[in-house]
């Protein structure tokens with residue numbers, strides 16, 4: 001019996017996956033935009049270049065994340081469709097063999113010959129294609145991956161993450177903006193690290209440290225490079 005909220009409850013686990021993907025997408029936005037604006041702030045105290053770089057980085061990052069998701073989920077869906085088409089053709093061409101295969105797969109799950117045959121019969125009568133797609137391919141023909149949904153979700157997550165370092169950089173006066181951004185970004189990464197670990201059922205400690213260390217390193221390196229380039233540009 002499935003208890004609502006338990007991990008094997010498919011609706012909940014798919015929502016958890018989406019949420020976790022959203023947090024990871026937001027992390028990308030936070031780290032890459034923070035690195036960008038901190039780097040430019042290392043080169044100049046003027047607000048214009050920081051704003052331009054931040055907004056350009058946000059848009060470029062959101063588009064590339066969306067494109068990446070669209071391409072990868074589209075090819076996953078193409079593979080799923082090809083597998084389903086092949087299964088549908090086999091079902092039409094070899095209905096008896098396919099039925100025996102369904103029986104054998106239920107036998108392999110531990111059912112007796114009679115029960116496996118009964119189950120296969122009832123599933124075949126109800127929807128043979130869905131039964132084969134489920135047991136052989138672990139696919140629900142009505143629930144294939146949607147590339148547009150994935151693309152839009154990752155663009156939104158990246159944008160939401162990017163807005164934070166951008167505002168943290170532009171709100172305070174130039175003398176404190178880098179320090180404020182660093183504190184805000186590290187506090188946010190600690191929160192998202194904790195959240196994504198919890199969503200994945202993992203202990204949060206290491207995830208938080210990893211993410212904060214990575215974010216701090218990213219900002220430190222870009223700030224250093226920005227300062228060097230700024231000095232050199234004079």
Ligand SMILES: [Zn+2]
Nearest residue numbers: 098101132136
């Ligand atoms: Zn089959």
